[in-house]
Amino acid sequence: MSDDALDPVIHAQARLRVVATLAALGRGNRITFPRLQKLLEMTAGNLSTHLRRLEEADYVSITKTFEGRTPATYVELTPVGALAFERYTEQLRALLGGVS
Amino acid sequence: MTGNQDAGAVEREELDPRQALGIIDQQRRRAALTEPSTALVTGAWGAAWLVGYTAMWLSAGDDGAPALWAGALALGLGVVAVVTTIVHSARRSHGIRGVSAVEGALYGFAWPVGFAAQGLIVGGISGAGAPPRAVAVAANSIAALVVALLYIAGGALWREPLLYGLGVWMALVAGLAALAGVPVTYLVMGLAGGGVALVASLVVGVRARRAHRARLAGAPA
Numbered sequence: 557m558s559d560d561a562l563d564p565v566i567h568a569q570a571r572l573r574v575v576a577t578l579a580a581l582g583r584g585n586r587i588t589f590p591r592l593q594k595l596l597e598m599t600a601g602n603l604s605t606h607l608r609r610l611e612e613a614d615y616v617s618i619t620k621t622f623e624g625r626t627p628a629t630y631v632e633l634t635p636v637g638a639l640a641f642e643r644y645t646e647q648l649r650a651l652l653g654g655v656s
Numbered sequence: 657m658t659g660n661q662d663a664g665a666v667e668r669e670e671l672d673p674r675q676a677l678g679i680i681d682q683q684r685r686r687a688a689l690t691e692p693s694t695a696l697v698t699g700a701w702g703a704a705w706l707v708g709y710t711a712m713w714l715s716a717g718d719d720g721a722p723a724l725w726a727g728a729l730a731l732g733l734g735v736v737a738v739v740t741t742i743v744h745s746a747r748r749s750h751g752i753r754g755v756s757a758v759e760g761a762l763y764g765f766a767w768p769v770g771f772a773a774q775g776l777i778v779g780g781i782s783g784a785g786a787p788p789r790a791v792a793v794a795a796n797s798i799a800a801l802v803v804a805l806l807y808i809a810g811g812a813l814w815r816e817p818l819l820y821g822l823g824v825w826m827a828l829v830a831g832l833a834a835l836a837g838v839p840v841t842y843l844v845m846g847l848a849g850g851g852v853a854l855v856a857s858l859v860v861g862v863r864a865r866r867a868h869r870a871r872l873a874g875a876p877a
Contacts, residue, residue, distance in 0.1 A: 591750060
């Protein structure tokens with residue numbers, strides 16, 4: 557893979573949507589799985605599959621916690637993921653000849 | 657694994673850079689739904705002030721004191737605006753944790769603190785023997801100043817031009833309302849404060865909606 561190749565982990569419609577949404581939440585923010593699912597309008601199974609792939613690449617971190625007695629799963633973009641997304645968008649802009 | 661990679665390759669081929677940027681832009685706007693709408697919140701407050709304060713001005717007698725019904729109406733509208741703000745913000749930020757939630761909570765807490773201080777100051781002025789007209793002027797203008805400074809702080813914190821601009825304007829209104837004296841101070845608060853906030857919020861809100869629609873219409877299929 558050359559340096560110019562688009563990151564294959566991000567450059568797939570569904571995962572791009574996940575990463576772009578998490579990036580838009582801003583650094584240091586995390587979101588519950590159901591809220592993310594609602595924002596993305598994806599099925600739970602589909603979202604889980606893509607999140608696993610992103611987690612393997614260390615692009616997202618998934619935290620399972622309890623709020624009172626209810627279990628909650630939080631998803632957050634890691635610094636590695638944020639950097640990869642930044643690089644990816646820069647590459648897209650460069651490919652389009654600097655058109656934003 | 658080969659099957660998965662093949663599926664990925666097909667997906668990649670279908671996505672050109674322009675489409676990819678379109679998706680990013682679209683998701684950014686979806687994610688904006690996790691933040692309260694400044695236009696909606698300032699609009700609700702603008703409407704409450706416009707109607708509440710104008711009613712107080714209209715009902716004011718020769719002594720400059722508003723009728724009880726007008727005061728109750730203004731208070732009721734204030735409560736409606738508080739509830740609207742809290743419910744809207746809670747709905748938007750549901751399921752989001754982290755630095756933004758902490759910032760929002762700290763900022764939100766500043767409001768009751770500011771108004772508690774305003775109440776104490778007004779009580780102090782009254783206790784020091786100031787005439788009711790002076791107490792009324794101080795109560796209105798200090799409340800407007802609390803709103804103004806918190807709008808300015810919020811506008812600076814979240815880089816919200818509408819919030820910042822309204823904050824600066826409200827600070828001027830707080831000063832002008834004090835100079836106007838009772839009962840004209842209520843009219844200044846209603847029209848220049850609430851009316852301007854309502855109109856500015858509507859303009860910003862409608863523009864954002866229009867820009868959103870234009871982008872949807874222009875987006876590649």
